[in-house]
Amino acid sequence: MLKATIDADILKESIDAISALVTECRLHTDENGISTRAVDTANVAMISLLLKKEAFSSFAATRSELGIDIAKMKNIFGMMAKNDMITLELTDDIHKLQVSFQGYKYSITLLDENTIRKDPNPPTIELPGKVAIPGAELNSAIKAAAVVSDKIALGIDAAKQIFFMAAEGDTDHIRREFGKDEVSFINGVEAKSLFSLDYMKDMGKVMSRAEEVEIHLGIDHPAKFSFNIAGGNGHVEYLLAPRIEAD
Amino acid sequence: MLKATIDADILKESIDAISALVTECRLHTDENGISTRAVDTANVAMISLLLKKEAFSSFAATRSELGIDIAKMKNIFGMMAKNDMITLELTDDIHKLQVSFQGYKYSITLLDENTIRKDPNPPTIELPGKVAIPGAELNSAIKAAAVVSDKIALGIDAAKQIFFMAAEGDTDHIRREFGKDEVSFINGVEAKSLFSLDYMKDMGKVMSRAEEVEIHLGIDHPAKFSFNIAGGNGHVEYLLAPRIEAD
Amino acid sequence: MLKATIDADILKESIDAISALVTECRLHTDENGISTRAVDTANVAMISLLLKKEAFSSFAATRSELGIDIAKMKNIFGMMAKNDMITLELTDDIHKLQVSFQGYKYSITLLDENTIRKDPNPPTIELPGKVAIPGAELNSAIKAAAVVSDKIALGIDAAKQIFFMAAEGDTDHIRREFGKDEVSFINGVEAKSLFSLDYMKDMGKVMSRAEEVEIHLGIDHPAKFSFNIAGGNGHVEYLLAPRIEAD
Numbered sequence: 077m078l079k080a081t082i083d084a085d086i087l088k089e090s091i092d093a094i095s096a097l098v099t100e101c102r103l104h105t106d107e108n109g110i111s112t113r114a115v116d117t118a119n120v121a122m123i124s125l126l127l128k129k130e131a132f133s134s135f136a137a138t139r140s141e142l143g144i145d146i147a148k149m150k151n152i153f154g155m156m157a158k159n160d161m162i163t164l165e166l167t168d169d170i171h172k173l174q175v176s177f178q179g180y181k182y183s184i185t186l187l188d189e190n191t192i193r194k195d196p197n198p199p200t201i202e203l204p205g206k207v208a209i210p211g212a213e214l215n216s217a218i219k220a221a222a223v224v225s226d227k228i229a230l231g232i233d234a235a236k237q238i239f240f241m242a243a244e245g246d247t248d249h250i251r252r253e254f255g256k257d258e259v260s261f262i263n264g265v266e267a268k269s270l271f272s273l274d275y276m277k278d279m280g281k282v283m284s285r286a287e288e289v290e291i292h293l294g295i296d297h298p299a300k301f302s303f304n305i306a307g308g309n310g311h312v313e314y315l316l317a318p319r320i321e322a323d
Numbered sequence: 324m325l326k327a328t329i330d331a332d333i334l335k336e337s338i339d340a341i342s343a344l345v346t347e348c349r350l351h352t353d354e355n356g357i358s359t360r361a362v363d364t365a366n367v368a369m370i371s372l373l374l375k376k377e378a379f380s381s382f383a384a385t386r387s388e389l390g391i392d393i394a395k396m397k398n399i400f401g402m403m404a405k406n407d408m409i410t411l412e413l414t415d416d417i418h419k420l421q422v423s424f425q426g427y428k429y430s431i432t433l434l435d436e437n438t439i440r441k442d443p444n445p446p447t448i449e450l451p452g453k454v455a456i457p458g459a460e461l462n463s464a465i466k467a468a469a470v471v472s473d474k475i476a477l478g479i480d481a482a483k484q485i486f487f488m489a490a491e492g493d494t495d496h497i498r499r500e501f502g503k504d505e506v507s508f509i510n511g512v513e514a515k516s517l518f519s520l521d522y523m524k525d526m527g528k529v530m531s532r533a534e535e536v537e538i539h540l541g542i543d544h545p546a547k548f549s550f551n552i553a554g555g556n557g558h559v560e561y562l563l564a565p566r567i568e569a570d
Numbered sequence: 571m572l573k574a575t576i577d578a579d580i581l582k583e584s585i586d587a588i589s590a591l592v593t594e595c596r597l598h599t600d601e602n603g604i605s606t607r608a609v610d611t612a613n614v615a616m617i618s619l620l621l622k623k624e625a626f627s628s629f630a631a632t633r634s635e636l637g638i639d640i641a642k643m644k645n646i647f648g649m650m651a652k653n654d655m656i657t658l659e660l661t662d663d664i665h666k667l668q669v670s671f672q673g674y675k676y677s678i679t680l681l682d683e684n685t686i687r688k689d690p691n692p693p694t695i696e697l698p699g700k701v702a703i704p705g706a707e708l709n710s711a712i713k714a715a716a717v718v719s720d721k722i723a724l725g726i727d728a729a730k731q732i733f734f735m736a737a738e739g740d741t742d743h744i745r746r747e748f749g750k751d752e753v754s755f756i757n758g759v760e761a762k763s764l765f766s767l768d769y770m771k772d773m774g775k776v777m778s779r780a781e782e783v784e785i786h787l788g789i790d791h792p793a794k795f796s797f798n799i800a801g802g803n804g805h806v807e808y809l810l811a812p813r814i815e816a817d
Binding site for chain 1: 471
């Protein structure tokens with residue numbers, strides 16, 4: 077059972093965060109809220125999203141699992157205005173989600189959740205380097221790097237206490253350094269890994285809305301990007317596998 | 324003979340209304356204004372447009388017929404700003420329309436009106452169900468329906484006094500109901516017909532500007548959409564044939 | 571040697587002016603500023619651009635020549651905001667240009683200037699007809715002409731003291747006349763030449779920003795378009811070869 081009402085903007089924000097990586101997912105509901113965890117088809121990136129019941133203006137749910145076509149949801153909610161209130165309702169017919177807003181009633185057939193990849197287990201990895209940076213700054217650096225390359229290095233220079241993002245193209249390179257005045261060093265230990273800009277660009281667009289993104293880094297290890305959504309009543313974590321440096 | 328001056332915005336509004344259905348038309352002029360009636364190439368939809376002489380800031384015309392390339396007109400008038408005044412002039416050479424505005428002088432060769440389909444006769448059909456709805460609401464419901472299907476049902480539930488628009492997709496459906504507080508029931512008799520969203524979307528864009536659209540409906544019959552343009556000094560009627568329900 | 575700081579908007583304006591005609595050029599630096607002169611691949615149009623040292627907020631340079639990939643520059647500077655300050659630096663390694671702004675450091679490999687066409691010599695031609703017109707008006711007339719044709723005539727009617735721009739399509743034509751109240755006649759002698767709208771459209775976009783463009787014309791001769799950039803601290807000249815009238 078699910079019956080919940082939420083601001084269209086918060087719902088869109090959540091769907092955008094998921095759709096940066098996957099086109100369908102298993103949504104879990106229980107009395108505390110909704111959550112999902114999914115891995116992209118190439119097994120390179122994982123998203124974990126949690127939307128607490130406090131993110132909703134009203135929320136009642138029992139434990140269940142919904143197969144969601146994220147791409148379709150994006151289409152439907154794209155036409156809603158900010159501040160529209162949306163009611164989601166899962167009735168007896170477990171395969172139909174009723175969506176209502178402003179006189180409209182959508183009935184959406186859910187995906188059979190058995191056709192969707194099982195929830196991935198979160199890997200246990202140590203990522204000692206930690207910084208926090210405004211999402212808009214992170215996204216700007218990603219876009220700048222994309223002009224010269226398809227890979228970006230993220231790292232911490234422990235000696236200089238500098239967080240850097242750098243990209244090497246065939247002929248050009250770009251480097252953006254952030255000192256203590258621009259980022260918070262939660263744990264400024266040496267770190268450096270290389271990532272695909274294909275993924276970073278999609279994730280960057282979503283993260284650009286976040287006031288602060290916590291980045292967890294190792295040496296040639298995955299990166300974890302962790303940030304709040306829904307005014308603090310929701311949370312997203314992206315985990316991205318590193319690319320191996322060719323040279 | 325034709326010599327008329329009109330606000331660019333009104334002229335654009337009229338051309339947009341016509342171009343939703345056809346790329347060329349016969350324009351009739353007489354001392355009272357200009358008018359056209361045209362059917363789309365698939366014989367599914369008809370437009371009747373009338374622009375009274377009061378819609379013009381100055382108007383003088385005798386009875387004549389002009390072959391107009393609507394697509395070209397749209398191109399030319401697309402570059403004009405709101406509140407530009409446009410003068411249209413048909414001189415001795417009946418095949419050249421002179422268009423002047425802001426120091427520009429266009430000379431446009433008219434189409435040979437014999438190459439354009441004859442004016443259709445307006446069919447005599449009874450459409451008893453009548454409601455009036457804001458154009459913007461109508462267009463929103465059309466766009467919402469297009470997310471799930473390529474057909475839309477329009478109807479009146481006489482018992483409940485509800486006007487509804489509904490679309491059935493393969494897996495999803497959407498329904499928008501309007502009660503007495505949202506639409507005027509001019510004649511709330513039972514009605515329901517199915518229409519192609521291809522046509523409805525193009526017509527919806529034009530109708531979204533209208534304060535009020537009068538919809539005339541029957542049971543598995545065409546629909547008539549009737550609304551004012553040019554601040555009440557012009558009028559458009561769309562007549563759309565129904566689609567047959569497959570099931 | 572080059573070390574210069576400049577407002578992003580001025581740099582973009584200069585790069586846009588060059589990229590309307592060529593994708594790469596030789597940039598000359600000396601103690602007074604930077605300049606370039608380049609011809610498009612079809613030898614139809616030439617640009618001369620000068621940016622005085624006063625256009626920079628700081629400027630120091632010796633005489634040298636840089637091979638610039640204009641298309642790449644456009645890409646890089648597209649992401650900058652107005653009022654960002656950009657520092658350009660050419661160090662010992664003559665083939666690397668360092669670009670820094672807002673914490674970013676770009677290192678751009680210059681083109682080998684020997685692979686770029688030699689600077690063209692400015693042709694010595696007499697263009698007696700001269701008018702000055704707001705860039706925005708010039709661009710509007712170019713866009714209007716492009717609706718009916720791919721060529722535009724520019725000319726001066728000496729008797730009527732009118733500057734005109736006209737385009738003849740297969741069936742339609744357009745003409746825009748400017749009298750003494752709209753343009754300055756610096757030298758209102760008879761002139762008329764025909765030009766490719768392909769070139770005029772690209773140049774028009776750049777010129778639309780100029781408060782005033784001086785146009786120099788002859789009879790079936792090239793046209794020269796001359797205007798200031800960088801608030802008067804820079805100057806651009808376009809020279810465009812005429813098209814031969816087919817009929």
